[in-house]
Amino acid sequence: MDIIEKIQQGNLKAFEVLFNEYKDKAFKTAYLITHNKDISEDIVQETFAACYINIKKLKHPEYFKTWFYIILTRNAWKYSSKSKKEVIMDNIYDKVEEANFKNTQHNMEDLDNSILNTEIKKLNTKLQTTLILYYYNDLDVKEIAKIMGCFEGTVKSRLHTARNKLKNALIENDFFMEGL
Numbered sequence: 001m002d003i004i005e006k007i008q009q010g011n012l013k014a015f016e017v018l019f020n021e022y023k024d025k026a027f028k029t030a031y032l033i034t035h036n037k038d039i040s041e042d043i044v045q046e047t048f049a050a051c052y053i054n055i056k057k058l059k060h061p062e063y064f065k066t067w068f069y070i071i072l073t074r075n076a077w078k079y080s081s082k083s084k085k086e087v088i089m090d091n092i093y094d095k096v097e098e099a100n101f102k103n104t105q106h107n108m109e110d111l112d113n114s115i116l117n118t119e120i121k122k123l124n125t126k127l128q129t130t131l132i133l134y135y136y137n138d139l140d141v142k143e144i145a146k147i148m149g150c151f152e153g154t155v156k157s158r159l160h161t162a163r164n165k166l167k168n169a170l171i172e173n174d175f176f177m178e179g180l
Contacts, residue, residue, distance in 0.1 A: 004061035007052075019048055025137055026072055032132045033076040035121055043079055047072045069139065069147045073129055080125055119169045123162055130158040 006014035026047060030040035050071050058067055120128060126148070133139045133147060134155075141159075145152045 002061055004055070004058065004064045008056050008058070008061070015052060022068065023048075026068075028136060029069070029072060029132055030076045032117075032120070032136060033073070033125065033129055034080050039079050040076075043072065043075045047075050050075075065139075066143050066146045069133065069137070069143075070149075073133070073147055077125060077129070115170070115173065116166070119166050119173075122169070123165060127158050127162040127165070130155055131162050134159060 003014050003018055007018060023044060026044045027040055030043040030047075031037060034040055034043065047068070051068060058064060120131060123131070129148065130144060133144045134141075139147070141152050141155045144155045148155065
C-alpha cells in the first residue's frame with residue numbers, strides 16, 4: 001500500500017511522512033512566487049490542510065504530486081494577487097537587504113543567485129511559476145501543464161520567453177550565465 005492510500009485511510013503518521021517529504025520544496029516554491037516568507041508559510045500550511053481534508057477525493061494516488069502543486073500554485077497566486085499592495089514594502093526591504101549585502105562578503109555563487117533571483121522576481125507570475133516548477137521542482141512540461149491548467153505548448157512557450165527575458169536582463173547587467 002502506498003503512502004497516499006494510507007493517508008486516505010486516515011493514517012496520520014503517513015501524512016507526517018508526506019509533509020516532511022514535501023514541506024521544503026513547497027515553501028521554496030511558494031516563496032519564489034510570492035517573495036514573502038510569512039505569506040509563503042501561510043500558503044504551505046493552507047496547502048497541506050487542503051490536501052489532508054480533500055485527499056480522499058483524489059481518485060488516482062499516482063497523481064498526488066501534480067494535484068499537490070495545483071493546490072500550492074493556486075494558493076500562491078491567490079496570495080500573490082492579494083499582496084500586490086505589499087510589494088512596495090517588499091521593495092523597500094529588498095533595497096535595505098541589498099545595502100546589507102554590499103557591506104558583507106559573499107562568495108560568487110551567492111552573488112550569481114542574488115542577481116538571478118532579482119531578475120526572476122521581475123517576470124510576471126505565470127512565467128515565474130513555470131520556471132520555478134521546471135527548475136526548482138524538477139517537474140516536466142506535461143506535469144506543469146496540468147498544474148497550471150494550460151497546454152504543453154504554452155508551458156514550452158513560457159519557458160522560452162522566461163529564459164530569453166532572463167538572458168537579456170543578465171546581458172544588460174553585464175552578467176551572463178552559461179546554459180541559460
